[in-house]
Amino acid sequence: MSERIALEVREDGIAILRMQDRDKKNLFSDDFIHELVTAVERAEEARPKVLVLAGLEDVFAAGAEKKNLMDLCDGTVHVKDLVISEKLVHAPFPVIAAMEGHAVGGGLVMAACCDMVIGARESRYGVVFMGLGFTPGMGCTKLLQGLVGNQIANEMMFTAKRFRGSELAGMNVSFNYIVPRAEVMPKAMSIAMQIAEKNIDSIYLLKYALSAEKKKLLIEARVQEDFMHRLSFGFPETRRTIEEFYAGG
Numbered sequence: 001m002s003e004r005i006a007l008e009v010r011e012d013g014i015a016i017l018r019m020q021d022r023d024k025k026n027l028f029s030d031d032f033i034h035e036l037v038t039a040v041e042r043a044e045e046a047r048p049k050v051l052v053l054a055g056l057e058d059v060f061a062a063g064a065e066k067k068n069l070m071d072l073c074d075g076t077v078h079v080k081d082l083v084i085s086e087k088l089v090h091a092p093f094p095v096i097a098a099m100e101g102h103a104v105g106g107g108l109v110m111a112a113c114c115d116m117v118i119g120a121r122e123s124r125y126g127v128v129f130m131g132l133g134f135t136p137g138m139g140c141t142k143l144l145q146g147l148v149g150n151q152i153a154n155e156m157m158f159t160a161k162r163f164r165g166s167e168l169a170g171m172n173v174s175f176n177y178i179v180p181r182a183e184v185m186p187k188a189m190s191i192a193m194q195i196a197e198k199n200i201d202s203i204y205l206l207k208y209a210l211s212a213e214k215k216k217l218l219i220e221a222r223v224q225e226d227f228m229h230r231l232s233f234g235f236p237e238t239r240r241t242i243e244e245f246y247a248g249g
Contacts, residue, residue, distance in 0.1 A: 005035045007042055013049035013196040014189070015093075019061055026055050027065040028106055033084060040087045049203050050195040051091065052188050053114060054098040055107075057181070060123070063105025066246040069132065072233045073242065082222060085139040088113035089214045092204050094195060098188035100181050104128050104162060109136075112143040113214065115207070118188045120181035121169060124162040131160030133241030135228040142221035143214065148173045 004021040017039050019026045026032070043051055055061050088095055088110060097111040102124045109127065111117045119125060127144060129136040136144075136157050144153040149172055155161060169178040177187050195203065232238055 004032055005039045007039045009043065009046040009048055012193070013200065014192045015043045015046065015048035015051040017043060017051060017053050019053075019055045022056060024062075024065065025059045026061040026107070028061070028063055028068065028084075029065050030068070037083055037087055040091060044092060047200070048093055049198070049200050050192045051093055051095045052098055052185075052192050053088075053095055053110070054185065054188070055101055055103075057100050058123075059101040059107075060097075060099040060103040061107030061110055062102070063107055063128070066242065069134075069242050070239070072134075072229070073239045075234070082138055082225075084110060085113045085143070085218060089139075089211060089218050092207060094203065094207050096188045096191055098184050099123065099125070100184045102162075106138050108147075109138040109140045109143060112147040113139065113218075115210070116188075116191060117147060117175045118184050118191075119165040119168065119175045119178040120184050121164070121166040121178055122181050123165050125165065125168065126160065126162030127156050128160040128162070130158060131241075132245055133235065133238035134232040135225065137225050137229060139218045139221040139225070141225055142217040146174060146214070146217075 004019070006018045006020055007015065009015045019036065021027070021032055084106070094115040096116045097114040097118065099111055099117065099119050100123070101120070103111055104124070104126055105128045108125050127136055127140055129140070140157065144156065148156065148168065152171060152173060165178045168175065176191070179187055
């Protein structure tokens with residue numbers, strides 16, 4: 001794999017996919033998205049029993065880069081990062097999000113697409129789409145509720161607030177565990193090892209059944225979010241907000 005995306009498939013049936021673009025802090029550039037999707041496809045070919053999805057120690061994933069957002073404002077491209085959500089939701093094996101670092105915007109939506117989620121008490125989690133002037137994407141409007149509950153999801157989406165993991169630990173959210181950062185990967189690997197003890201055919205059968213609802217929600221989100229994006233990326237205020245946010249970048 002590339003230096004930005006590393007995939008390891010172990011003999012015990014555990015695959016580990018790590019996003020590690022240190023220069024851009026796992027921003028969703030076109031190349032990054034392509035390499036990430038390719039890595040998931042390679043994992044599918046290897047038929048692991050479970051996949052652990054990890055990022056950098058300080059940043060899990062950070063969402064879209066400025067160029068892609070400005071292209072969307074110009075109407076020259078359509079949203080590409082939804083394919084990441086589709087790949088994770090449609091993966092034939094269970095996926096564990098090991099979020100050691102911060103996850104904002106599309107980064108947190110990635111976790112909402114996974115089957116199990118481990119967060120860090122020190123890290124911040126939120127969806128900042130509205131803070132940049134445009135409506136949420138990647139299936140966020142339909143999937144985030146399953147991760148943090150309806151009311152917290154609404155607050156995250158409307159306000160662009162980022163919550164510390166320690167804050168979320170005291171709320172009614174659906175993270176499997178929220179632990180100190182140093183314990184995130186060990187906890188994820190512990191769960192993965194328990195899954196890897198099971199029969200692969202039964203694992204895949206159960207994943208197919210349990211992912212059905214998310215697949216339907218993602219289809220609904222695609223229609224709704226695409227419509228909202230066509231409008232919100234056309235607002236003059238959106239372009240100005242993005243320019244101000246990335247000033248100097």
